[in-house]
Amino acid sequence: MGRLQSGLCLILQLFGILSRMHLISGLSPDGLALLSLKKSFVDARGRLDDWLESDSTPCWWTGVSCDDLDAVIGLNLSAMDLSGELSADVGRLVSLVNLTIAQNNLTGNLPGEMSALGGLRLLNISHNNFSNHFPANFSRLKALEILDAYNNNFSGPLPMDLAELPNLTHLHLGGSYFDGIIPPQYGNLSRLSYLALSGNSLLGRIPRELGNLTQLQQLYLGYFNIFEGGIPSEIGKLVNLVRLDLSSCGLTGAIPPELGNLPNLDSLFLQINELSGSIPPExxxxxxxxxxxxxxxxxxxxxxxxxxxxxxxxxxxxxxxxMQGDIPLFLGELPNMQVLFLWGNSFTGAIPRSLGLNGNLIKLDLSSNALVGSIPVNLCAGQKLLVLVLLGNDLSGSIPASLGQCNTLNHVRLGSNQLSGSIPEGLLRLNNLQMLELQSNRLTGSLSDHAVNAPLLQLFDASDNQIHGALPPDIGKLGSLQKMFLSDNRIWGEIPRGISELRSLSNLDLSGNQLSGQIPAELGKCTRLLYLDLSVNKLSGEIPSELESLQVLGFLNLSRNHLTGSIPPAFNMLQGLSSVDFSYNNLSGPVPINGQFDYYSASAFAGNPGLCGHAIAPCPHALNETSSSSANRSIAQRLGPGLKIVITGVGTALMIVMVFLLRFACCRKEQLNKMFGEKASHRHPWKLTTFQRLDFDSHHVLECLRDNKIIGKGGNGTVFRGIMPNGEVVAIKKLKKGGNMGCSDDHGFSAEIETLGKIRHRNIVKLFGCCSDGEINLLIYEYMPNGSLGELLHGSKSEILLDWNTRYAIALQAANGLCYLHHDCFPLIVHRDVKSNNILLDSSFQAHVADFGLAKSFQEAGKSASMSSVAGSWGYIAPEYAYTLKVNEKSDIYSFGIVLLELITGRRPNDPGFTADGLDIVHWVRTRYFNEEQGLLQILDPRMLCSNFPFNEVKAVVGVALICCSMNPVERPTMRDVVQMLVAARPKSRVNTFKDSDKSESPLIAI
Incomplete structure (x- = not known):
């Protein structure tokens, strides 16, 4: 017996030795499969460099885990910046239980060979760019418990065969482009606890069969899906449901009372739909x-x-x-109430006095109702209140003194009420206060009674009240102030010299008061001023020449004062000054000539008998000569003695000569390169870097750089159209060289690679690869045969009329692309150059956001970064970016609002007609849209009047555009909100029409 046991042990040992022979002879089959898998990836960061053929086992490789027999059971390659494809070799890992390849940039299709992974229990392929139809043979993965395919590019119907996976507990197919209906068979997934189908293009009804998923805890069906009918009452059977999100999916009808049967429900989100009727008491x-x-x-x-x-x-x-009626008293008595948003209804009566007494209130917005009575005194009882918005009601009484001690407050908006009394003591000293709006009330008292020191305050609006007294002498302590509106009050005295400390100030309106004395010269230190209105006061003296330093000033109104002297001649050098008013003063001398002054109307200078020139009255000859040289004399006076002028002139001349010689040398070098061939001067061979599989090389790319293939030229380079050997058409952008004058600018090459090399979205242009020899940089994109939106609106293709369906589709698709950058990328990406020329259109007129040469990544939303200079395109740049050099995602939203206005008006943002009227496109639209009869027709692109268009729909999109173009970035929506508002702008009855028009071969109408 002992000999038998010894023999068995010897046989088992021998078997163990044979089973591990691969440790001597080479990698196991799993290791070889992984090496084959690696070849299908593009590993730009070298994350898989330790996957070596010379190793004896793959079990120590990055992302690999094994069992006791060295069989690969886990592969975690998440967030490794991998691109390329997932090859069929993954199916050779027969023991694989856990496969996670989330948050990469993998493309193509999922391999059907994955169905061989019979033991797979967790599959996480989210945040990639897999496309086309979902593999039907996934139904063979009978052991699969978790399938997360969020944020890909899958299209076609939802996979029906997934309903055959008996062990599935977690299914996430959101964020793709699935269409069609939700299969009723999904109601057979009895073990499912998590189901997310949001962010697709689903239609039809929400299946009643989903009510059979009694183990379900989370259900997400909203965002971009447009369902018919309402919410099935069977949802009320999901007794284990914790979170239900059916927001923004076109639901109609009443809220079913059966939803009250969900005892464990933590969150119910039904916003942005067309639900009607009353809120069920259930x-x-x-x-x-x-x-x-x-x-x-x-x-x-x-x-x-x-x-x-x-x-x-x-x-x-x-x-x-x-909704209507009184705000119920019990809302103030709920012990955990933190956020209460009831604005934009027809609520009446008083605000419950108990609101805030629970000590937990954080945000309260009851604006745009018909509320009366006074503001409750205990809103900040817990010292947690951040946002208080009560504007647009009929509230009376005084502002509670307790708000002056609420140190957490950052947004206070109490405008357009009947409030009286003085501003509470301490309100202008709150450390966290950023916005204070008190306009259009009956407030009295004096600002000079307040010691102001709110270090974060950016907006202060107390216009249209009865405030009297002088301005606070320590107003300069409001160091972050960007906008101050105190017009139409009873403020007297002089403008404090301390106003020069407001270096972030962009808008200052003190009009309609009783201010006296001179305009302080120190105001010229507020170099970020865009808007200055001191009209209708009692100011005297001369206009200080120091205001010539306000280089970004766009609006200046000094009318109806007692000013004397002349208009500073160097004002004509303020290129951004689009609107001026000097009327009804005692000014004299010639009106400056040239520059913007050539476009101002005579009314801007009326009421000044001593003024001449322009369109007022001819000046004597001597005054004309004075006018023509006055700007130079003004500069000379500031520089000092005549010798300085001579030295400066000589230095300038020498600088011009040096620049000319250097430019001549550069041009000569380019001529020699062209004469002998550019390749002769290159020191490095051409290198092609790809971000997906390509069937061509650098030689094929270089063959396309011919003059007869140029399809466009821009500020950063030239674009060529290239046809590759396989017939694929690409666009090749040849970037300008950095130059030989100490400039290391690569004209956006690094930014494009860093951005487009790792993101994929159907509304963002694809970057196939880049090609460089160390001196010349080439970018290879997908080709867009219909050019840019700018060309269609303003350029060579403007004779073609874009109908409204196409314009709306372009707007929504571009918004989706920007939404992806802001909300689905980590870190989030700010484009910084959103404009119509950077929205490209494919053969079906689908929009693609392009040109990421200025893009910048941000780790956190809402945080601004300081730039060394303003970059972008004139007319699209957000005002705060222009004067603070700080940029965040709200800058993109402003630019997108300008693009929406372009789509609606057909005008360029810097149309000369706007300048002639002293306006820009935003103010031009606002003045006509709100102040004139048939305002929409006044601003609409005349080419659209040739065809029918949905009046209310266009009107809603105008509203979205103007919200995006709010001067205060805080008031602009997020890009996700913009997408939702655009979706909501189109009535459900027109959604199918819109989708049908998407499928047409040509959405254009020739004129």
Missing amino acids: LGKLAAVKSLDLSRNELTGEIPAELNQLQNLELLSLFLNN
Whole structure:
């Protein structure tokens, strides 16, 4: 017996030795499969460099885990910046249990060979760019429990065969382009606890069969899907549901009372739909609910009294509905209430006095209702209140003194009410206050009684009140102030010299007061001023020449004062000055000539008998000569003695000569390169770097750089059209050289590579690769046969009429591309050069955001970065970027708003007609849209009048554009909100029409 046991042990040892022979003879089959898999990736950062054929086992490789027999059971390659494709070799890993390749840039199709992974339990392929139809043979993965395919480019119908996976508990197919219906068979996934299909293009009805998923805890079906009908009452059977998100998906009808049967529901999101009727009282049975958002619907009636049972409620959002009645008293008594948004309804009565007494209130917005009475005194009882917005009501009484001690406040908006009394002591000293709006009330008192020291305050608006007294002498302590509006009050005295400390100031309006004395010369130190209005006061003396330093000033109104002297002649050098008014003063002398002054109307100088020139009255000959040389004399006086002028002139001449010689040398070098061939001067061979599989090399790219293939030229280089050997058409952008004058600018090459090399989205232009020899940089893109939106609106293709469906589609698609950059990329990406010329159109007129040469990554939304200079295109640059040199994602949103206005008006943002009227496109649209009868027709592109267009839909998009172009970046929406507002702008009845027009071969109408 002992000999038998010894023999068996010897046999087992021998078997173990044989099973591990690969340790001596080479890699295991799993290791070889991984090496083959590696060849299909583009590993730009070398994350898989330790995957070596010379190793004896793959179990120590990055991302690989093995069992006791060295079989690969786990492969985690998440967030490694991999591109390329996932090859069929993954199917050779027969023991694989966990496959995670999320947050990369993999493209192409998922290999059907994955169905061989019979033991796979977790598959995470989210945040890649897999495209085309989802593999049907995934149904063979019977052991699969978790399938996360979020944020890819899958299209076609949702995979029906997934309903055959009996062990599936987590299914996430959101963020792709699936269309068609939700298969009713998904209701058979009895073990499912998580289902997310949001962010696709699904249609049809929400299947009633989903009510069979009784284990479901989270259900997400909203965003971009457009469902017919309403919410199925069967959803009320999902008794384990914790979160239900059906927002922004076109739902109609009433909210089913059966939703009150969900005892574990924590969050209910039904916002941005077309739900109607009243709020069912049965929702009061949702004992566990913390967040209830029913905003942006068509709900009517009053807030049900039964909601007083929601003792765990933290957020209630009902804004932009048609609700009415009093705000219930119990809302102030809910112990956990933190956020209450009821704005944009027809609520009446008083604000509950108990609001804030729970000590947890953080945000309160009751604006645009018909509320009366006074502001409750306990809103900040817990010292947590951040946002208080009550504007646009009929509130009376004084502003509670307690707000002056609420140190957490950062946004206070109380304008357009009937408030009286003085501004509470301490309100202008709050450390966190950023916005204070008190305009259009009946406030009295004196600002000079306040010691001001709010270090973060950016906007202060107390215009159209009855405030009297002098301006605070320590006003310079508001160091972050960007906009101050105090017009139409009773303020007297002089403008404090300390105003020069407001170096971030962009808008200053002190008009309609009783200010006296001179305009302080120190105001010229506020070099970021864009808007200055001191009209209708009692100011005297001369206009200080120091105001010539306001190089970005766009609006200047000094009318109806007692000013004397002449208009400083160097004002004609202020290139951005688009609107001026010097009327009704005592000014004399010639009006400056040339520059912007050639475009101003005579009314801007009326009421000054001593002024001459322009369109007023001819000047004597001597005064004309004085006018023609006055700007030079002004500069000379500031420089000092005549010798300095001579030295400066000589230095300038020498500098011009040096620049000419250097430029001549550069041009001569280029001529020699062309004569002998550019390749002769290159020191390095051409290198082609690809971001996906390409069937061509650098030689094929270089063959396309011929003059007869040029399709465009821009500030940074030339674009060529190239046809590769396989027939694929590409666009090749040859960037300008950095130059030989100490400039290391690569004209956006690094930024393009860094950005487009790692992102994929159907509304962002594809970067196939780049080619460089160390001196010349080439970028290879997908070809866009219909050029740019700018060309269609203003350029060589402007004779073609874009109908409204196409314009709307372009707007929504471009918004989707920018939304991806801002919300789905980490770190988020700010484009910094959004304009119509950078929105390219493919053969189906689908929009693609392009040109990422100025793009910048941000780790956190809302955080600004300081730039060394303003970059971008004139007319699209956000005002705060121009005067603070700080940029964040809100700068892109302003630029996108300008693009929307271009689409609607057909005009360029810097149209000469705007300048002649002293306006820009934003103000031009606002003045005509709101102040004239048939305002929409006044601004609409005349070419669109040749065809029918949906009046209300266009009107809604104008509203979106103007919100995007808000002067205050805080008031601009996020890009995700912009997408939702554009979707909401199109009535559900027109959605199918829109989708049909997308499929047409040509959405254009010739004229």
